[in-house]
Amino acid sequence: MGLLDKIKNGLTKTREQLITRIEWIVQGKPLDEDAFDEMEEALILADTGIETSQFLMERLKDRWKRGHIKTTQDIKTCMSEEIEKILKPAEAHLNVDAKKPFVILTLGVNGVGKTTTIAKMAKMFQESGKTILLGACDTFRAAAIEQLEVWAKRLNVDIIKHKEGSDPAAVAYDSVRASIARGIDVLILDTAGRLHTNTNLMEEMKKIKRIVNREIQDAPHETLLVVDATNGQNAIVQAKTFHEAIGVTGIVITKLDGTAKGGFILPIAHLLKLPIRYIGVGEKFDDLIPFTASYFSKAMLEGN
Numbered sequence: 001m002g003l004l005d006k007i008k009n010g011l012t013k014t015r016e017q018l019i020t021r022i023e024w025i026v027q028g029k030p031l032d033e034d035a036f037d038e039m040e041e042a043l044i045l046a047d048t049g050i051e052t053s054q055f056l057m058e059r060l061k062d063r064w065k066r067g068h069i070k071t072t073q074d075i076k077t078c079m080s081e082e083i084e085k086i087l088k089p090a091e092a093h094l095n096v097d098a099k100k101p102f103v104i105l106t107l108g109v110n111g112v113g114k115t116t117t118i119a120k121m122a123k124m125f126q127e128s129g130k131t132i133l134l135g136a137c138d139t140f141r142a143a144a145i146e147q148l149e150v151w152a153k154r155l156n157v158d159i160i161k162h163k164e165g166s167d168p169a170a171v172a173y174d175s176v177r178a179s180i181a182r183g184i185d186v187l188i189l190d191t192a193g194r195l196h197t198n199t200n201l202m203e204e205m206k207k208i209k210r211i212v213n214r215e216i217q218d219a220p221h222e223t224l225l226v227v228d229a230t231n232g233q234n235a236i237v238q239a240k241t242f243h244e245a246i247g248v249t250g251i252v253i254t255k256l257d258g259t260a261k262g263g264f265i266l267p268i269a270h271l272l273k274l275p276i277r278y279i280g281v282g283e284k285f286d287d288l289i290p291f292t293a294s295y296f297s298k299a300m301l302e303g304n
């Protein structure tokens with residue numbers, strides 16, 4: 001299956017709801033201002049957020065007034081084009097060739113899919129010929145180390161670990177030293193997830209970052225925040241909190257396959273202005289896709 005089809009599959013729920021609502025709004029009546037207001041609500045229901053939905057509908061109304069929009073198909077086409085414009089600035093693929101070792105620090109609240117995403121990324125980099133090391137800095141949750149080990153075995157990559165409950169920054173330190181000593185291309189650090197409102201978590205992450213940075217001047221080269229699409233608007237709050245506390249350089253959005261809230265990716269691009277590196281559309285290795293604005297905007301409005 002091609003990437004566009006995969007994203008389309010992943011966004012099925014979001015798209016079906018959005019299209020059904022739009023078609024219902026415009027059915028059998030001429031387009032007017034009210035119809036656009038109702039479409040704005042449909043976007044908000046897809047978790048696009050008030051500010052971004054308004055912004056998008058203004059652009060659409062403008063095109064309608066200039067005569068670009070007459071049919072339902074025109075609405076879909078123009079909306080898709082305007083969505084692509086909003087998403088385009090967030091399209092920036094992660095280039096792990098830039099440094100050696102390229103250090104990725106992965107962050108996010110509990111259960112969003114950090115560890116799974118790490119495994120998927122490791123597989124992807126491995127396939128492009130890179131050597132990988134994983135650092136098990138989630139020493140907080142019972143079984144977190146074992147979970148990462150299971151992935152490491154499946155991928156046949158090494159892992160640096162300490163005992164449960166030990167200092168995550170010490171694991172990060174050993175991981176960085178080992179990466180340098182072994183000539184590793186990409187080091188990915190797994191971390192513990194707790195609520196973004198947990199100050200201990202933020203302090204722990206800052207310390208890891210500091211230790212990594214002390215060993216390699218410009219590392220971590222990527223501070224990657226993982227957010228879960230099923231959290232919708234709350235994921236935006238998480239992203240803001242992590243970004244303010246730690247400084248995020250890229251975002252991964254997971255679980256787009258299980259939600260009708262796919263619209264929340266728009267305010268991430270529009271308001272947070274952070275690069276979206278990958279999107280997750282399932283639990284398997286190859287269900288991680290580099291983010292491409294045009295694919296996403298098509299997948300939101302064009303059926304299979």
Ligand SMILES: Nc1nc2c(ncn2[C@@H]2O[C@H](COP(=O)(O)OP(=O)(O)OP(=O)(O)O)[C@@H](O)[C@H]2O)c(=O)[nH]1
Pocket residue numbers: 108109110111112113114115116117138141144191192193194254255256257258279280281282283287
């Ligand atoms: N459907 C779907 N499930 C996913 C995706 N990514 C991760 N998951 C699932 O989400 C669950 C949690 O994933 P983990 O990788 O353990 O999440 P985590 O952030 O490491 O969790 P903690 O370590 O507890 O903070 C698992 O059941 C994964 O299989 C995705 O893109 N789609």
Ligand SMILES: [Mg+2]
Pocket residue numbers: 114115116138144190191
């Ligand atoms: Mg984990």
